[in-house]
Amino acid sequence: MAHLIFTQQLGRFMTVPQVATDAADLRGALDACFADHPRLRGYVLDEQGHLRQNVAIFIDGRRARDPRRLDDALAPQSQVYILQALSGG
Incomplete structure (x- = not known):
């Protein structure tokens, strides 16, 4: 399984998961992660996804x-x- 690793910079705002996924592409992996961790979505994706x-x-x-x-x-x-x-700068 592929692993999504969120670095600790995001840890200032929330608990950051490490997620194992069998998704075939990045979008599928992110969507699966955000289904379990919806608050994280807003830090990674904008309003248009x-x-x-x-x-x-x-x-x-x-x-x-x-x-x-x-x-x-x-x-x-x-x-x-x-x-x-x-x-x-």
Whole structure:
């Protein structure tokens, strides 16, 4: 099963889960996670269901391709890291 790992930056706002999923793609994995942890959705996705600008997702070390579709394929052993992107000067 693929694993979704939410980094501790989000832990300032809520308990962050680590979720195992058998979803075939990123969108399916996120939807399954948010079904069990609905409050987390608003920190990761905007009102249109797109990835928020201050959030980055990496799948097996590579950044997710499309922040709107979130259709990257997941392998059974994929590691998906969801983190707040850092900005500033």
